[in-house]
Amino acid sequence: MRNRVGVGLRVACAIGVLASAACDPVNADVVSSLPPSNVRNGPLHRPGQPCLACHDGVIGDPSAFSVAGTIFTTPSETVGVNGASVWMTDSNGTTHQAKTNAAGNFYVSPSQWTPVYPIVAVKVTSIGDASAVMRSEIGRDGACGSCHTDPPGADSPGHIAMTADDGGALP
Amino acid sequence: MKLCFAIPFAALLGCSAPPSNGVFTEANAPDLAGYPYVAEYTVHRCGTLDCHGSPYRNLRVYGDEGLRYSRADRPCVPQQTTGAEVVQDYLSVVGLEPETMSAVIADHGASPERLTLIAKPLGIEEHKGGAIFKAGDVGYLCMTSWLQGATDTAACLAAMPTPICALPAQATVDGGAP
Numbered sequence: 133m134r135n136r137v138g139v140g141l142r143v144a145c146a147i148g149v150l151a152s153a154a155c156d157p158v159n160a161d162v163v164s165s166l167p168p169s170n171v172r173n174g175p176l177h178r179p180g181q182p183c184l185a186c187h188d189g190v191i192g193d194p195s196a197f198s199v200a201g202t203i204f205t206t207p208s209e210t211v212g213v214n215g216a217s218v219w220m221t222d223s224n225g226t227t228h229q230a231k232t233n234a235a236g237n238f239y240v241s242p243s244q245w246t247p248v249y250p251i252v253a254v255k256v257t258s259i260g261d262a263s264a265v266m267r268s269e270i271g272r273d274g275a276c277g278s279c280h281t282d283p284p285g286a287d288s289p290g291h292i293a294m295t296a297d298d299g300g301a302l303p
Numbered sequence: 304m305k306l307c308f309a310i311p312f313a314a315l316l317g318c319s320a321p322p323s324n325g326v327f328t329e330a331n332a333p334d335l336a337g338y339p340y341v342a343e344y345t346v347h348r349c350g351t352l353d354c355h356g357s358p359y360r361n362l363r364v365y366g367d368e369g370l371r372y373s374r375a376d377r378p379c380v381p382q383q384t385t386g387a388e389v390v391q392d393y394l395s396v397v398g399l400e401p402e403t404m405s406a407v408i409a410d411h412g413a414s415p416e417r418l419t420l421i422a423k424p425l426g427i428e429e430h431k432g433g434a435i436f437k438a439g440d441v442g443y444l445c446m447t448s449w450l451q452g453a454t455d456t457a458a459c460l461a462a463m464p465t466p467i468c469a470l471p472a473q474a475t476v477d478g479g480a481p
Binding site (some may be wrong): 134268272 | 308351352353354357368369370371372373374375376377378431432433467470
């Protein structure tokens with residue numbers, strides 16, 4: 133009888149620990165502030181949003197990503213670029229290439245590449261030789277949408293774009 | 304019932320009265336005049352929008368490459384860190400651990416790793432951004448010389464790459480693309 137109580141207590145403690153690990157109120161606020169999606173969950177959903185808010189590897193959440201984001205055509209349009217290559221190099225010099233899908237989304241799982249921060253170089257190339265480079269480093273957050281929010285402002289450069297609105301090079 | 308009034312009253316007295324032994328923290332602050340070079344370094348190495356370029360961080364860094372102090376500005380627009388941003392960065396750094404900072408400055412910058420500001424980028428303390436510099440390298444010298452009262456501007460300049468906001472968005476710097 134005493135053994136059963138002991139096992140029960142251990143199970144209850146384990147559940148409590150797991151539940152508390154999954155309850156990050158800051159992240160919960162981020163998730164609850166996301167606009168609704170009109171596309172069912174999958175590779176094409178929620179373009180431009182901070183992917184790792186949900187894809188964070190916490191038990192019960194969707195599969196983890198190490199880096200993920202969305203490439204749009206221009207600064208003023210939210211049309212995803214299909215088939216763009218995203219080249220990333222971390223501070224150890226390891227490089228990974230990801231491809232965008234029809235929504236402009238790309239995502240990298242930890243088993244594919246787990247960068248050592250900072251990610252020191254990012255370049256995006258697309259069909260027609262258009263290319264864009266990220267000028268700053270990525271210090272700690274693999275979700276592009278955490279910083280690249282709309283509208284652009286004092287705390288955001290706006291969403292990621294391949295070209296300027298006139299189709300020319302970005303300033 | 305009397306306790307209901309007595310305890311809060313005693314607590315109020317305790318909050319408002321100075322220490323009975325007359326001991327106060329003597330505030331020694333590092334030099335603001337020597338900080339602009341250090342600010343440029345911290346803006347680049349610490350101030351990306353996903354790190355300390357955030358108003359929600361204890362160490363908050365404003366600058367041209369990340370978070371802007373003026374709501375009218377944007378990252379890289381204008382292409383230089385403004386004077387107001389340097390002052391805000393200075394206040395953030397100095398106000399992070401005022402008592403420890405005061406002690407380090409009183410000791411002319413000796414044992415700067417007492418400061419979280421130095422311990423984290425050295426990798427002595429847990430830091431999500433990892434180790435940023437090593438003891439003796441140019442980044443370390445830039446920051447610790449400022450704490451010693453004579454900013455090593457050459458070290459600060461050597462620690463900074465080409466200002467990234469001056470780089471074109473279509474540049475030769477790449478992530479490994481052929």
